[in-house]
Amino acid sequence: MNLSIxxxxxxxxxxxxxLVDAIHAxxxxxxxxxxxxxxxxxxxxxxxxxxxxxxxxxxxxxxxxVLRRNFGQTTAIAAGIDHAQGEVIVLLDADMQNDPADxxxxxxxxxxxxxxxSGWRLDRKDTFLTRTLPSRIANGLISWVTGVHLHDYGCTxxxxxxxxxxxxxxxxxxxxxxxxxxxxxxxxxxxxPVHHHPRRYGKAKYGLxxxxxxxxxxxxxKYLMTFANKPIYLFGGAGSILILGSMLxxxxxxxxxxxxxxxxxxxxIRSPLLLMAMMLFTMGFQSILLGLIAELxxxxxxxxxxxxxxxxxxxxxxxxxxxxxxxxxAHPSATSPAPQIER
Numbered sequence: 001m002n003l004s005i006x007x008x009x010x011x012x013x014x015x016x017x018x019l020v021d022a023i024h025a026x027x028x029x030x031x032x033x034x035x036x037x038x039x040x041x042x043x044x045x046x047x048x049x050x051x052x053x054x055x056x057x058x059x060x061x062x063x064x065x066v067l068r069r070n071f072g073q074t075t076a077i078a079a080g081i082d083h084a085q086g087e088v089i090v091l092l093d094a095d096m097q098n099d100p101a102d103x104x105x106x107x108x109x110x111x112x113x114x115x116x117x118s119g120w121r122l123d124r125k126d127t128f129l130t131r132t133l134p135s136r137i138a139n140g141l142i143s144w145v146t147g148v149h150l151h152d153y154g155c156t157x158x159x160x161x162x163x164x165x166x167x168x169x170x171x172x173x174x175x176x177x178x179x180x181x182x183x184x185x186x187x188x189x190x191x192x193p194v195h196h197h198p199r200r201y202g203k204a205k206y207g208l209x210x211x212x213x214x215x216x217x218x219x220x221x222k223y224l225m226t227f228a229n230k231p232i233y234l235f236g237g238a239g240s241i242l243i244l245g246s247m248l249x250x251x252x253x254x255x256x257x258x259x260x261x262x263x264x265x266x267x268x269i270r271s272p273l274l275l276m277a278m279m280l281f282t283m284g285f286q287s288i289l290l291g292l293i294a295e296l297x298x299x300x301x302x303x304x305x306x307x308x309x310x311x312x313x314x315x316x317x318x319x320x321x322x323x324x325x326x327x328x329x330a331h332p333s334a335t336s337p338a339p340q341i342e343r
Contacts, residue, residue, distance in 0.1 A: 003027070003034035003107070004086030005100075008076035012094040013046040014201035019096055020054050020062070026100040030107075036062045038094075039080045042070030055316050064316040074175040075310045081165065083315070090159045091175070097125065098157040099195035106159040106192065115164045115187035116179050118150050119157035119194035134211050141215070145222050146180040150191050153179070157194055161187075169303060171295075173213050177221045184225050216291075223292045224299075231296075235289065242282065249274065 005023060009016065020036070027034050036058070040048045051064045065083050067076065081089060088110055092098050102119065109117040124132050135154045143149040153176045164187040165178055174181075179189055227234040 001035055001085040002032040002087055004084035004089050005034065005036045005092055005103070006077060006080035006084055006089055007036065007038045007092050007094050008041055008073050008080065009038055009043060009047050009051065009094045010041045010070065010073070010076070011043050011045040011047055012201075013043070013050045015094055015096045016047060016050045016054060018200075019092075019094055019100070020058065022096070022100045023092075023103075024061075026103050030104060032107075034061070035085060037065065037080045037084050038062065039065045039067065039076040039083075041067050041072070041076040052316060065312060066314050066316065067310055067312060071310050072173075074170045074173055077175045078170040079310050079312065084162075087162055088159060089162055089165065091156050093156045095199055096201075097197050097199055098155070099197060102157065102192075102194040103159070106157075109190055109192060110159055110161065113188060114190045115161045116182050116189040117159040118152065118179055118189065118191040119155040120150070120152045120191045121155050121196040122151075122193040124196050125198040138211065138214050142177070142180070142218055145218055146177070146183070146225065148180045148183045148189065150179060150189075152191070153177070155194065169299065171298070173217045174221070176214070177217065180221055180225065219288070220292065220295045223295070234292075238285065238289065242285070246278070249278070 005027075007019070012019075016038075023036060038051050040051055048064075048066060055062050055064050063083060065079050067079060071079075077091060080091075088107065090103055090106065092100065092103075098119070106117045106119075124135075135152070139151060139153050142153050156175075158178070160178070160182065164182040164185060168181055170178070179187075183189055223234070
């Protein structure tokens, strides 16, 4: 299989037939083998029924992975990647705002030697204040923190060589940081302008509340990329700074006491505001560090025991799977039962 199109789906019933037709129109004439992997992420609007009907008409091209509940876009993408068979994996939204007609140009970039091709919605058709502006700010912040300068991290339409995205697990809102992860393993990254269309059916699933999640995930990405293999640099450095600050404060209090020995207000233990500020600062800093440690522990828990971050109800028309052979995600040590496979 040369190409896999991975599409996370959540309440996009009206867009799905249009999307499948658009994918066929873009790829049918290419001299490659390709497939579509749709992941139903707990849809409640009839998307699963639409996918089942479409799968009946596209037995050789289409696979549908049905998750037991809504796990979120990142986890749905991870499930799709696990089930994809292609050497190149293209991620695509199901809302028809991304244009499948851009995929052949992305494949040309891959053929030129790039490992990651990121879509750039140069003329974005979204509300400026609630979506475009926060996205631009986030893109600048992510580029600055990670050192991977892209105009549009939030654009789902991206093409990857399989080998640069299968060495890590995705959590939270981490799918937007895949280029940064790929860069950490030496991937050659480029970007290209892609078409962006107004949403015709359904409604957007994300708003401004997503911004905070992205910022927190960005802290985690920076930690994992920079300090995951040498955490003592972070924890030791932070501890040294705190100790230095405490020593300087103590020296200041002692000197002040020596200069004004008769003033009772200069007593060492009569600085409640200073003590409160130091306590709050220390508690806040410790909270951040504990959060980062918890992120690392979560990854250790999942990856060391090969525990998936999702559970699959069933796989529809999994023509590429050999009967009796478990899919890659269903590791023998995993506790969840193997999903039912329908043909």
